[in-house]
Amino acid sequence: MFSRKDPLHRSDPIYAAAFIIPTLAVIAFIAFWPLGQTLYNSFFRFALMYPQSKVFVGVSNYGKLFHDPRFLNDLWNTIRFTIWSVGIETILGILIALMLNKEFKLRGFVRAAVLIPWAIPTVVSSQMWRWMYNDNYGIVNTLLMEFHIVKNPIVWLGFPSTSMPAIISVDVWKTTPFMILLILAGLQMIPKELYEAARIDGANAWQRFWSVTFPIIRPTLGIALIFRTLDAMRVFDIVYVMTKGAANTETISVYNQWVLFTKGFIAPYFGYGSAISVTIFLIISAFAFLYVKMMKIKLD
Amino acid sequence: MKKSVLLVLAMIAVLVFASFATTIVMTAGAVGREYQVLQQQIKVFEKENPGIKVVLMPMPNSSTDRYNLYVTYLSAGMPQPDVLMLDVIWPPAFANFLVNLNPYFSKDELKDFFPGAIRADTYNGKLVAAPWFIDAGLLYYRKDLLKKYGFEPPKTWDELIHEAQVISQKEGIKGFVWQGAAYEGLTCDFMEYVHSYGGAILNDKGQVVSDSPMVKKALQTMVDMIYKYKISPVGVTTYMEEETRHIFQNGDAVFMRNWPYCWPLLNGKDSKVAGKVGVEPLPEGTGFAGVHHSATLGGWQLGINKNSEHIAAAVKLIKFLTSPQQEAYKAINAGQNPSRLSVYNNPAIIKANPFYKSLWPVFKNAEPRPKSPIYAQISEILYTNVNAALTKQLTVDQAVAKITKQLKDLLGQ
Amino acid sequence: MKRKKIRKIFFYIGVIVVLVYFLFPFYWAVVSSLRIPSELFSSHQSLFPLKIQFKSYVQVFTERPFARNILNSTIVAGAATLLCLAIGSLTGYAIARLKFAGKVVVMLFILSVSMFPQVSILGALFQILRSAKLINTYPGLIIPYIALTIPLTVWTLQNFFREMPKELEEAAYIDGSGKFSTFWRIVLPLSAPGLVATGLLTFIFSWNEFLFALTFEQLPQMYTVPVAIAMFTGYYIVPWGQIMAASVIVTVPLVVLVLVFQNKIISGMTAGSVKG
Numbered sequence: 010m011f012s013r014k015d016p017l018h019r020s021d022p023i024y025a026a027a028f029i030i031p032t033l034a035v036i037a038f039i040a041f042w043p044l045g046q047t048l049y050n051s052f053f054r055f056a057l058m059y060p061q062s063k064v065f066v067g068v069s070n071y072g073k074l075f076h077d078p079r080f081l082n083d084l085w086n087t088i089r090f091t092i093w094s095v096g097i098e099t100i101l102g103i104l105i106a107l108m109l110n111k112e113f114k115l116r117g118f119v120r121a122a123v124l125i126p127w128a129i130p131t132v133v134s135s136q137m138w139r140w141m142y143n144d145n146y147g148i149v150n151t152l153l154m155e156f157h158i159v160k161n162p163i164v165w166l167g168f169p170s171t172s173m174p175a176i177i178s179v180d181v182w183k184t185t186p187f188m189i190l191l192i193l194a195g196l197q198m199i200p201k202e203l204y205e206a207a208r209i210d211g212a213n214a215w216q217r218f219w220s221v222t223f224p225i226i227r228p229t230l231g232i233a234l235i236f237r238t239l240d241a242m243r244v245f246d247i248v249y250v251m252t253k254g255a256a257n258t259e260t261i262s263v264y265n266q267w268v269l270f271t272k273g274f275i276a277p278y279f280g281y282g283s284a285i286s287v288t289i290f291l292i293i294s295a296f297a298f299l300y301v302k303m304m305k306i307k308l309d
Numbered sequence: 310m311k312k313s314v315l316l317v318l319a320m321i322a323v324l325v326f327a328s329f330a331t332t333i334v335m336t337a338g339a340v341g342r343e344y345q346v347l348q349q350q351i352k353v354f355e356k357e358n359p360g361i362k363v364v365l366m367p368m369p370n371s372s373t374d375r376y377n378l379y380v381t382y383l384s385a386g387m388p389q390p391d392v393l394m395l396d397v398i399w400p401p402a403f404a405n406f407l408v409n410l411n412p413y414f415s416k417d418e419l420k421d422f423f424p425g426a427i428r429a430d431t432y433n434g435k436l437v438a439a440p441w442f443i444d445a446g447l448l449y450y451r452k453d454l455l456k457k458y459g460f461e462p463p464k465t466w467d468e469l470i471h472e473a474q475v476i477s478q479k480e481g482i483k484g485f486v487w488q489g490a491a492y493e494g495l496t497c498d499f500m501e502y503v504h505s506y507g508g509a510i511l512n513d514k515g516q517v518v519s520d521s522p523m524v525k526k527a528l529q530t531m532v533d534m535i536y537k538y539k540i541s542p543v544g545v546t547t548y549m550e551e552e553t554r555h556i557f558q559n560g561d562a563v564f565m566r567n568w569p570y571c572w573p574l575l576n577g578k579d580s581k582v583a584g585k586v587g588v589e590p591l592p593e594g595t596g597f598a599g600v601h602h603s604a605t606l607g608g609w610q611l612g613i614n615k616n617s618e619h620i621a622a623a624v625k626l627i628k629f630l631t632s633p634q635q636e637a638y639k640a641i642n643a644g645q646n647p648s649r650l651s652v653y654n655n656p657a658i659i660k661a662n663p664f665y666k667s668l669w670p671v672f673k674n675a676e677p678r679p680k681s682p683i684y685a686q687i688s689e690i691l692y693t694n695v696n697a698a699l700t701k702q703l704t705v706d707q708a709v710a711k712i713t714k715q716l717k718d719l720l721g722q
Numbered sequence: 723m724k725r726k727k728i729r730k731i732f733f734y735i736g737v738i739v740v741l742v743y744f745l746f747p748f749y750w751a752v753v754s755s756l757r758i759p760s761e762l763f764s765s766h767q768s769l770f771p772l773k774i775q776f777k778s779y780v781q782v783f784t785e786r787p788f789a790r791n792i793l794n795s796t797i798v799a800g801a802a803t804l805l806c807l808a809i810g811s812l813t814g815y816a817i818a819r820l821k822f823a824g825k826v827v828v829m830l831f832i833l834s835v836s837m838f839p840q841v842s843i844l845g846a847l848f849q850i851l852r853s854a855k856l857i858n859t860y861p862g863l864i865i866p867y868i869a870l871t872i873p874l875t876v877w878t879l880q881n882f883f884r885e886m887p888k889e890l891e892e893a894a895y896i897d898g899s900g901k902f903s904t905f906w907r908i909v910l911p912l913s914a915p916g917l918v919a920t921g922l923l924t925f926i927f928s929w930n931e932f933l934f935a936l937t938f939e940q941l942p943q944m945y946t947v948p949v950a951i952a953m954f955t956g957y958y959i960v961p962w963g964q965i966m967a968a969s970v971i972v973t974v975p976l977v978v979l980v981l982v983f984q985n986k987i988i989s990g991m992t993a994g995s996v997k998g
Contacts, residue, residue, distance in 0.1 A: 021820065021821070021822070021901065022822050022823070024816070024820060024901040024902070025816050025820045025821075025822035026822075027812075027902075028812040028813055028815060028816035028820065028905075029812070029813050029816050029817075029828060031809040031812065031813070032809050032810065032812075032813040032832060032872055032876060033828070033831070033832075035809065035865065035868050035869045035872060036831070036832060036835050036869055036872065036873075038865070038869070039843075039847065039865060039866050039868070039869030039870075040835045040838055040843060040869050042846075042850065043843035043846035043847040043850060044838070044842065044843055044846070045846075046846035046849065046850065047842060047843060047845060047846040050845065050846060057380075057384070057845075057848075057849070058380055058383075058384035059384070060849075105740055108733070108736055108737065108740065111733070113733070113734075113737070115737060117984075119737060119740065119741060120984065120988075121980060121981050121984050122741055122744050122745055123740070123744055124980045124984060124987065124988070125744065125745070125748070125973075125976070125977055125980055126744055126747075128926055128976045128977075128979070128980050128987075129930070129972070129973050129976050130929065130930035130932070130947065130948040130951070130972065131930060131932065131948075132930075132932050132948035132949075132951050132952045133948070133951055133969045133972060133973060134747070136951060136952070136954075136965050136966075136969055137747045137748075137750065137751045137966070137969055138747060140750075140751075140754060140962055140965070140966065141747065141750060143962075144542075144544040144547065145544065145552070145555070145556060145561075145763075145765055146555075146762065146763055146764065146765060146767065146962075148750055148767065150765075151765065151766060151767055161542075161543075162542075162544065162765075164542075164543050164544045164546065164547055166547055167490075167543065167544060167546040167547040167700060168543075168546070168700050168701075169700070169702065182743070182744070182747070186744070187991070190988050190991055190992060191991070191992055194988070194992040239837060242839070243839045243840065243841065245840075245841065245932070245933050246932045246933070246948075249932075249952070250952050253491075253492075255490065255491040255547075255696065256491075256546075256547075256700060257702065261841075262839070262841040262933075265841045265842075265844075266841060266844065266933070266937075269844060269845040269848075270377060270845075270848075270937065271373065271377065271685070272685075272686065273845075274377060274380045274384075275380060275402060275682075275683070275685075276683055276686060279845060282845055283845055283846070286841060286842040286843070286844065286845060286846075287842065289839050289841060289842050290838070290839055290842035293837060293838075293839045293842075294837065297837040366941075367787070367941075367942050367943065368942065369940075369941075369942055369953055370953065371953060374940070374953065377940070378940045378941070381852075381857070381940060385852070549960070551960045552960070555763045558763075559760075559763060559764065561765075579759055579760055581760075
């Protein structure tokens, strides 16, 4: 055993502080200070352009929020978006991960190909898909019409019935890779013998999945779900590039950014925008907290 | 990090040194012919005024982004940019941050500018910007197809609908394309229908008068073009200027509503409709008193930052750029419509843009959009609800009721 | 035997479907960027371009400050990555190896930032950066990116440090080496693979980030690549050929990065979650 004087096991707050303070400083300056400032702003009525004419309004900005049909509608849009895209991603992710878990010739190549959509900027993938969904010149309509599935071109991004699915499809394309790779990592921890045992027991593929695979990948799946849900709730880039929120696709982040910077620049809505920001923060935190509790994640 | 710090330092150094000479910073569109032509003009200006240097500051292309950027600069009280290029709907919003130009333009001089543009640039009795070039909504049509079916260019919306229906069915192409996406352009289009039926959104006193049969009829006409008469594809609800131009230029539509910028492009080398295009005023409504041909006024203005340290030099630049010679040069080389009436008598300009002559009344009578420092929000209410009606999320009555209520709430009426 | 063969065929069909699904959009972007305008804006586009031109690629650089945008992104993402690794590795090491009170609180504090919705600090951060005169500067974007990426960096690196054998450090201590020099001379060189994996993730994140870049860099010459591509419109014009060309230009280096560092990226991605 080491002696008490052993440097490795002595508590040294000075070194620890020196090693940790830069990180804490950046985080405090960029994350917690603005968060506090946002909270403070949310109790006032003012425009970003005229910060000197601030009027204290108490919590009335929050009261207004619950009667703002646009906010409530956007909140619902965000939830719809999250449920659909995370749901589809999870199912697709499991299927493709199971496929990639098998040994086959092109495996390395497929795994790299899958990674690419994840690596490119969301703005770029949104533009690529926006072009493919173009009603006149988009390949999607060209193919549908070529195969006589539809007669007239579909205006994908113009109507609520098709624009949200179109946006979800882009998110699925972009983030399924994340799911696949996480699940794949989980799958690779399963010892081969377990499958053999199940096979000998006469279990079919479905039973093998539920009794062997699923219990083992469940923790990984859980963490992937947390990341993705929190991400999807914050979605901004895809919606901003594809529709700017038109055709009932606006999400809370897009609305928030618009209130803060387009509306709140000159008109006294910056405080109201800050109240939206705080509310979004609380919603996301609640989700995060719930998840952490549910998954019993250990932090140290 | 080091590199970026150095770069910032270098930028600061350049700014500091530059401030010893009289240097004016002017915002400008960053791409294409517009930018090149402006650079040429600046060279001439610098030669004529040896003490002054002009630096062009490229701006984002989207109008909304420019607006936000100006807000950032002006609200911070920065002395630069000195000269600002402003959309026709912005002067009221920025009036408090701009120099009053009245002392620099004589009354006679002002008479030479389009009156609508001068009205748009005047706020609380002060001329806060000078019109630089103007835009107005026009009806483009296929001369060859109208001739083939024995039609005259339509005078009313009903005629347009009829002609578009006949030709589009026989030719298997689209009838009429316009800008229906939820953005500023839709407000422009919508205002043209409203005015053409003799309606209005705000009256002269700024009161909300949108709940009228004329406004409903205007919106109904737009909706019916898509769903009842099927002359406009449902896609128009996502189209901005360029989508419509591509369709029309491909020979896939009979009529198009668009701005003058299309003319040289439609007659360009890679256009399928070169030489087959005619331009007319937009049709008028029917059935109401006060129906008339209406075109929405667009265009850009030049204003001076109140905190500028070189107001005299900036005035010189603005007067130079809005002089008849320079406006003529711009019209010929960049296809941008002069803001001065007298320039339209210049034969060289008419040669480059033949429709300037026949459509002179359209430009002269172009109607401004509602004038207000919170125009952006008024417009947003209009285009969101109109687009909702066009995509059948709201009925016409619901949309008009919503517009009226939201405008009244916004304006406190 | 026959059943096995059929299953194999179905399996490979599945593989091909997956490949097409993930790769077709790139193919289409490449094809679109090479088309001539009259072919690009036609309602019956061929799957292969009939005529090829590189005009869109030229225009991206001559008509726009796109080279400058790429430089901006490189500076911002590069600086953010290096600085993030520098301070993140120190903190990660402290958490993995040093003993001090309140470690769990510190870790919670850092990790909680990764849950922050960016939009909820957007407005106030803009105000702060504006009063510090950092809007439209590189540091104005680099510093926020460090804050956004540091939670993941600290988390993955501390995992990494924990798994390193302690013996070398102990030997160094016994030789009388200080904490910092041990970290600098012994720990860092050993942890190069972990640094590369985390650094790649940080770089990709900073390169791709949009919301902050959109808000804090407002001049066209200060735009980063994603903002430039999102803003690729003329006053009226939407130049699809150029948008696709620019998309291809910024995708190619990322594809190369992914192909070369595939395993590193995947280990970085999964480290934080699977082991945690």
